[in-house]
Amino acid sequence: MTSTDTTVSTPSAPAPVAGTGTPALSVRGLWKVFGPGAEKLVGTPDLRLSRKELQAKSGHVIGVRDVSFDVAPGEVFVVMGLSGSGKSTLVRLLTRLIEPTAGTVLLDGTDLTAMNEEALRDIRRRRISMVFQHFGLLPHRKVIDNIAFGLEIRGEDKAGRRARAQEMVDLVGLSGYEQNFPDQLSGGMQQRVGLARALANDPSVLMFDEPFSALDPLIRRDMQKEVIRLHHEVGKTMVFITHDLDEALKLGDRILIMRDGEIVQIGAPDEIIGAPADDYVRDFVAEVPKSHVLTLKWVMREPASPEEGVGAPTLRDTTIVREAARAVLAHQGPVRVVDENGTFIGVVDDEDILRVVVVEEQ
Template sequence: MTITSEGQETSTAESAEPALSVRNLWKIFGPRADKVIGTPDAELSRADLKTKTGNVVGVKDVSFDVAPGEVFVVMGLSGSGKSTLVRLLTRLIEPTAGTICLNGMDVTSASEKQLRDVRRKQVSMVFQHFGLLPHRQVIDNVAYGLEVRGVPKKERREKAAEIVDLVGLTGYEKSYPDQLSGGMQQRVGLARALAGDPEMLLFDEPFSALDPLIRRDMQNEVIRLHSELGKTMVFITHDLSEALKLGDRIMILRDGAIVQIGTPDEVVARPADDYVKDFVSEVPKSHVLTLKWVMRDPRPGESLEGPALPVTTIVRQAARAAIASDHPIRVMDGDKLLGVVDEDDIMRVVVAEVES
């Protein structure tokens, strides 16, 4: 069993310089897209704007930061603008307005050449439909990023071979993409993204096209790679379980606008509106919530001799301790006592889950 974001910092590292900083980002598709922003039209709903001006809003006034080493998940349904958003980050689609800063560099105003450098060295991307080159062997697909940089053939093949091993494709170097299964193809996509040793990886629903079992393997693979390599990741998905499993923080989009940003437990425990609530209604809360969301102040006279657990402990894991102990569990932040949780509190979460 994998544990969501265990052992990692769940809060934004606001002190450090963000790896990615997005401010007031807009993307409007249509004939006079740039004329819309700043007018009252911008406040219209998507459907109304479409009828009125013929423009379609892709991304609407989005701002967020991603800390170095963080896994930042963008989640939303079909048409929520998440795929557009991830493409805006390296300007595969040109933004209509707003700024994007990568490690302090303004991507939005970068020249063609600067932009190419960003794509070559700083940010790589993994795609839903892999986007492999069918006429090239696995090894040359993986080495493609190095090739466009001008790395000599021998060197780039050596490097690519290493990465192929890293993603578990040893022995398939000479195969062609159409000889591989979907999961293996996506491993090639992953390897291609890793080969250039970028600082940040963007994933655009990389596993949606895969079978459930393979998808789970691949998710675990990403978790493994993240713990080994510690890259910053922006991960797009429509699958809430995937978001909860992988994300340090989750941003939920609807019709191109942000609905909520928060850690997985925040999103589940305090959905920002009915939309998100509906979304998370079927999530087994005991798997996601930490003690933070179920603890309470100790009642007068309540025993404080129970076992101590950190506040970041997930409810489900606290359950055993709570049952085993006659005393309420003490919820600690370091040495500081934040509150207590007893068996009933935990049962309430679990039972609510079953009833729903």
């Protein structure tokens, strides 16, 4: 995909995520063009120009170009790209911290782009929470009061908000630090306060804008594990912005890769690694250990007959190659692979497994 072959036609709806029903978040034809009178450019041939060409012609800059996607309820949806790709602009458009030039954003079917300011403020207080890179904690307030701040703004009584804040303190592992001030905490602990504050409002969607970028690598890894744990416990829909591919692969149920404000590819981690959309994505993922991400559906082969592998161990097609290696290598002969319904769909043997591992080592 190049930046010069984009059209301004109405985008087709992305394929829904299987079995998810109504999307938690639905984005259609979202544009952000920076510059005076940018809305007048919508629907004109000028928006077919590349970023550089449009800026040279009119002084306008395209931040996000014709983006459409759905996020399923309970999904961790990661938006990633390099600096300048438009990912942080995109997450701000989703909550109208930046006003879209065109397009719609629906939260559980409700059109955020059509709301007045009062209704939008209520949505931000009750149904969407954000976690930022630089924490955004109030330095003069203790941990418990920082966590309860959103509930205070919402008008809840002191006893109720303190009780809820204490629940969140315990959930994120900060018990015993309730009375500390932010500057008495490490960076990782401060970000836990930010997580607790976001969760305290019991939002429909949590949005993370590169929340761990400022943390040391070890602390960052701990916080990634914390997000995974919290997601398993509370099951919130999450939109996570990052420039780090390893982080995206670790956290994301699906990943959206951006470049120059456009979508390059959307897919599950194994789809991004196993079937990159173009050379840009292929180069992006070239150093990823494929056995850590690819599932058996990418390495299995069709059985020679319905009886092949009868009596052998059975593995799901979604099993990561690395996790399947022990069972496959220990068995003399092919192992059967089944889909989510238990239907026999393929076989995999030690050669199939070693082919992935050997390629990684070359």
